[in-house]
Amino acid sequence: MTLIEPAADRQSTALAPDLRSLPDRAARAWTERMAVRPRADGTYAVTTESDSTYLVDITQQSCACPDNRIRGEHCKHLRRVAIEITARRVAPPGKDRATCDACGTVTFVGPDAPTPHLCGQCRLETGDIVRDRETGDRLVVTAVTDTLADDWTVEATGQTVADYDTNDGYPDDDIVVLATYLSAAVSETDPREYAFPLSRLRRAEDAELVGP
Numbered sequence: 450m451t452l453i454e455p456a457a458d459r460q461s462t463a464l465a466p467d468l469r470s471l472p473d474r475a476a477r478a479w480t481e482r483m484a485v486r487p488r489a490d491g492t493y494a495v496t497t498e499s500d501s502t503y504l505v506d507i508t509q510q511s512c513a514c515p516d517n518r519i520r521g522e523h524c525k526h527l528r529r530v531a532i533e534i535t536a537r538r539v540a541p542p543g544k545d546r547a548t549c550d551a552c553g554t555v556t557f558v559g560p561d562a563p564t565p566h567l568c569g570q571c572r573l574e575t576g577d578i579v580r581d582r583e584t585g586d587r588l589v590v591t592a593v594t595d596t597l598a599d600d601w602t603v604e605a606t607g608q609t610v611a612d613y614d615t616n617d618g619y620p621d622d623d624i625v626v627l628a629t630y631l632s633a634a635v636s637e638t639d640p641r642e643y644a645f646p647l648s649r650l651r652r653a654e655d656a657e658l659v660g661p
């Protein structure tokens with residue numbers, strides 16, 4: 450068993466605001482049962498407890514309900530959409546909700562975003578400088594594939610990336626990232642690419658880039 454250490458930077462936080470201190474509309478936005486469904490055009494259909502459905506356009510700050518349309522109030526439907534976007538329960542306008550293919554957390558991607566879908570923590574891009582967690586070597590990313598470690602066969606050995614002893618302990622369903630050693634990238638015209646499970650590489654901090 451491996452215990453997961455709480456992240457060192459975990460900040461204490463309240464999960465909901467103090468409802469007693471909120472204006473009525475804001476409190477109801479939190480407490481009433483509503484279903485929020487994102488629509489293809491970037492608006493949201495909000496269905497209320499009383500089974501009315503209103504269209505909310507968060508970019509225009511408008512809602513089709515009488516409270517907003519007639520009384521001009523910042524209604525509970527608008528507020529609810531904002532709450533759900535903030536809580537990552539629904540995607541912001543124009544984005545789709547997806548799980549990160551590497552770590553499984555919820556992330557938001559554009560409609561035509563190429564796979565794999567990676568969250569901000571896991572995202573590596575071609576040209577990123579990374580460190581190999583096993584050796585400490587620095588590499589430059591040459592490609593982020595959408596193939597999993599147990600599906601990627603290394604031609605030279607016939608083994609999959611997941612088969613390698615040095616990749617023991619990294620998930621078999623990690624995405625394969627191709628990278629070349631920085632030293633080779635500097636000195637060779639056609640440096641060799643190596644395949645790594647994504648989580649074996651971590652983005653090098655800027656401060657490391659001048660190091661050995």
Ligand SMILES: [Zn+2]
Pocket residue numbers: 503512513514515516517524525526527
């Ligand atoms: Zn409304």
Ligand SMILES: [Zn+2]
Pocket residue numbers: 549550551552553554567568569570571572
């Ligand atoms: Zn991730």
